[in-house]
Amino acid sequence: MTARQQTAPVPRVGIYNRCSTEEEAQKNALAIQAEESREIAVRKKWFIAAQYIESESGTTVRNRTEYQRLLEDMEKDLFDIVMIKSIDRLMRSAKDWYLFLNRLTENGKQLYIYIDDKFYTPDDSLISGIKAILAEEFSRELSKKIKNSHGRRQELHKQKKPAGLNITRPMFGWDKIAKDVYELNESEAEAYRTAFDMARTGKGFYTIANEMYDRGVRGKNGDRISNVQWRKMIYSPRAHGTMVIHTREYDFDTKRFVRLPPEEWIYVENALPPIVSEEYQAEVLEAIADRRIDCKFGEYTRDMSKVGMYDLSGKLICAECRAVYYRTTFRSGKRRLAEWKCSTALKKGRKSSSGAGCDNINLIETEISKLIETACRTQYESLFGAQQSIIDEALAAVKKAIRDDSTEKELIRLRKEYDKLARKKRVLFDKLMNETIRDDEFTQYNAELDHQMEPVSAEIRSLEAKSSAYTDYEERLTAIKESLNNGGIVEMAKTKELIMKIDKIIVYPDRKIEIIFNREKLLGLLKIYDSTIMDGELDEKFFRISTEYVHTNLYAERRKEINGKILKLFRANPHMQEKELPELLGVSMSYISTSIRELRESGQLQYQRDGRTHTGIWSVHDP
Numbered sequence: 097m098t099a100r101q102q103t104a105p106v107p108r109v110g111i112y113n114r115c116s117t118e119e120e121a122q123k124n125a126l127a128i129q130a131e132e133s134r135e136i137a138v139r140k141k142w143f144i145a146a147q148y149i150e151s152e153s154g155t156t157v158r159n160r161t162e163y164q165r166l167l168e169d170m171e172k173d174l175f176d177i178v179m180i181k182s183i184d185r186l187m188r189s190a191k192d193w194y195l196f197l198n199r200l201t202e203n204g205k206q207l208y209i210y211i212d213d214k215f216y217t218p219d220d221s222l223i224s225g226i227k228a229i230l231a232e233e234f235s236r237e238l239s240k241k242i243k244n245s246h247g248r249r250q251e252l253h254k255q256k257k258p259a260g261l262n263i264t265r266p267m268f269g270w271d272k273i274a275k276d277v278y279e280l281n282e283s284e285a286e287a288y289r290t291a292f293d294m295a296r297t298g299k300g301f302y303t304i305a306n307e308m309y310d311r312g313v314r315g316k317n318g319d320r321i322s323n324v325q326w327r328k329m330i331y332s333p334r335a336h337g338t339m340v341i342h343t344r345e346y347d348f349d350t351k352r353f354v355r356l357p358p359e360e361w362i363y364v365e366n367a368l369p370p371i372v373s374e375e376y377q378a379e380v381l382e383a384i385a386d387r388r389i390d391c392k393f394g395e396y397t398r399d400m401s402k403v404g405m406y407d408l409s410g411k412l413i414c415a416e417c418r419a420v421y422y423r424t425t426f427r428s429g430k431r432r433l434a435e436w437k438c439s440t441a442l443k444k445g446r447k448s449s450s451g452a453g454c455d456n457i458n459l460i461e462t463e464i465s466k467l468i469e470t471a472c473r474t475q476y477e478s479l480f481g482a483q484q485s486i487i488d489e490a491l492a493a494v495k496k497a498i499r500d501d502s503t504e505k506e507l508i509r510l511r512k513e514y515d516k517l518a519r520k521k522r523v524l525f526d527k528l529m530n531e532t533i534r535d536d537e538f539t540q541y542n543a544e545l546d547h548q549m550e551p552v553s554a555e556i557r558s559l560e561a562k563s564s565a566y567t568d569y570e571e572r573l574t575a576i577k578e579s580l581n582n583g584g585i586v587e588m589a590k591t592k593e594l595i596m597k598i599d600k601i602i603v604y605p606d607r608k609i610e611i612i613f614n615r616e617k618l619l620g621l622l623k624i625y626d627s628t629i630m631d632g633e634l635d636e637k638f639f640r641i642s643t644e645y646v647h648t649n650l651y652a653e654r655r656k657e658i659n660g661k662i663l664k665l666f667r668a669n670p671h672m673q674e675k676e677l678p679e680l681l682g683v684s685m686s687y688i689s690t691s692i693r694e695l696r697e698s699g700q701l702q703y704q705r706d707g708r709t710h711t712g713i714w715s716v717h718d719p
Contacts, residue, residue: 109142109208110175112166112186114150126151129181136210137179145175170203172675172685179208263339266316268329269371278368285371287313288335291326292372296380301327330384336377337370338363407595408464414438415604417454423461434461438603456605459645464601464609471611471643472594476622507559510552517549597621603645611641658683659691663700663716670713 111133115126130149137144146169148162163186169175178200180186183193197216200207207216263272269288270278287308294304301323308321315321321329333340341362344355372380412421421436436459444453521542528538597617602610618639661681665672677688695701705712 106141106143107177108145108175109137109177109179110145110166110169111137111147111179112150112163113148113181114160114162114186133179133181133210142177145169167199168685170199170205173203175205177206177208179210182209182211267334267368268316268321269335270368280369280371284313287311288329288371292330292335292376292380295330296383298383301330330377330380333363333377334368335371336374337368338365338374339367340364407592408436408461408601411595411598411601412436412459412464413600413602414440414454414456415602416456419454421459421603435459436461436464456603457607457645457647459603460647463647464645465595467609467643467645468595468598468601468611471641475638475641476594507556510556510559514549514552514556517545517552521545521549593621594618607645607647609643609645611643613639613641615639655691655694658687659695659700662688662691662695666701666714667716670715671711672714 111130113126113130113133115129126149130147134144134147146166148166150160150162166178170178186193186196197207200216208214209216263278266272267278269281269284271281273279291304291308294307295301299307304326305321305323308326313321315325329335341364343361406423408421409423410420413419414421417438417440419438419440422439422442424435424437424442425432426435427433438454438456438458440454441447441456447453447455524533524538524541524545527533528535533541594613597613599612599614602612604610619634658681662677665677665680674688674692675685677683678685681688692701696703700717702715702717703712704715
């Protein structure tokens with residue numbers, strides 16, 4: 097047996113580190129734990145294949161991204177050993193502990209607990225299960241202690257006795273200088289007050305966020321402060337020094353945080369130095385409330401001085417409860433999509449569950465915009481049929497603006513003049529050769545002609561450069577024309593213009609959509625493109641469009657898109673391995689596995705193994 101065969105492979109280890117809270121002391125402890133575990137792995141001469149550092153608290157494994165990554169890498173056979181400090185660092189749920197052990201066993205991995213300096217074995221299952229139960233019970237007790245502490249703090253404040261308030265997260269406007277001690281950060285506090293002044297004078301939160309960013313105002317982490325954050329900051333009682341705590345509790349049975357009713361919240365007055373007075377904050381919030389529009393279906397009018405920031409703001413009306421729709425966003429894969437929902441449903445929930453809400457349908461913004469464009473294209477053909485003439489007229493105006501016809505005429509004149517002088521030089525040279533003139537006469541006349549030709553030549557070069565630039569403009573305008581024709585830019589502009597002429601869009605639960613235009617505004621737009629339209633010949637039906645909203649399954653769309661990309665990659669490189677796809681397509685390995693299974697079942701993809709080897713090629717078949 098050779099020395100190479102006798103050498104055992106170096107064990108690969110995946111290290112998992114976690115602390116239970118976000119307090120600064122625990123963050124330091126997490127860094128120490130991470131370094132300590134690496135030192136132990138090096139000392140044992142293990143290869144560190146990966147390290148998973150859970151920097152945020154998470155009671156349920158679903159919310160712990162690094163733990164989920166650990167499980168995924170375990171399935172990929174990235175390591176042989178999982179190293180943890182102790183059982184409670186991994187989890188505090190007996191059920192989750194046993195599920196983890198099951199995954200560990202199925203994948204043939206070992207678990208090393210370095211605080212005990214031992215590997216987990218099946219004989220340890222009973223004691224480790226008990227430890228997990230105790231860890232879970234410890235979390236319950238800790239939650240009770242926190243709740244009792246909040247109650248005691250509330251009683252002390254009622255009795256006008258000071259009580260410490262430890263806020264774990266940084267707050268814009270204040271700096272923590274000692275335990276339970278906070279002071280104003282003057283530069284941040286001044287920006288905070290400026291935001292209040294801007295809100296009082298009528299500026300919206302998007303405007304505030306943009307202007308503050310332009311002024312160089314940044315959050316505690318150095319990032320932009322969003323409009324949502326500014327809104328929360330201006331509405332928060334913290335601005336006048338009052339902290340609101342105990343707004344939610346963790347339910348260990350359902351493994352979820354439960355929001356408590358406002359009557360159970362704890363208000364800690366004078367917990368922080370105030371940035372603005374309570375009276376001024378109330379004045380600003382009242383000014384914001386006065387600017388709200390009560391958009392009811394029966395008495396709805398569109399005030400153009402109070403238009404929302406989105407094209408559809410204030411236009412989508414629920415046929416069920418007569419409330420307006422609000423715009424929300426959600427993430428679908430890597431995309432963030434806009435969705436419009438009935439404001440009653442957002443405020444009170446679904447009627448089927450709460451009894452006081454609304455069950456009307458939601459609308460994807462891109463889908464409702466396409467629906468409006470398609471419906472208008474059918475009903476107002478004269479507007480959309482004028483696309484090519486609009487493009488041609490616009491580009492003709494641009495050409496006229498940049499073109500100078502006098503340049504070409506001047507260039508022709510100068511070239512003629514230059515040719516005339518050049519002919520004189522040739523005649524002069526012929527006379528010299530025929531000895532008609534002396535050498536000194538030739539030199540004198542030739543120099544005079546050169547002197548006359550030099551400025552003419554310089555002017556010709558200048559005008560030719562201008563002519564060349566115009567040729568470049570022509571080429572660029574041709575490219576612009578092609579882009580306008582193919583890119584749908586004109587279509588989008590027309591759709592946007594049509595939306596501005598809509599009074600309201602009534603949304604029905606059966607997916608019926610009724611679009612009602614403003615008569616005068618729509619006629620003014622249509623007459624620009626079709627002068628034959630006569631106002632008196634049109635009835636009210638002309639200004640109303642009824643259509644049906646068709647919902648697209650976004651998840652199915654994304655799956656179809658990814659499947660298409662997989663087929664394209666395999667068609668280009670049949671030898672590509674499945675494990676290369678997640679990085680190329682930006683999705684997980686499990687997502688790729690599901691897509692490949694679907695493609696193979698549908699007959700679009702087939703894997704042909706090369707004999708008894710582990711290699712092979714992919715073959716793609718059209719459906």
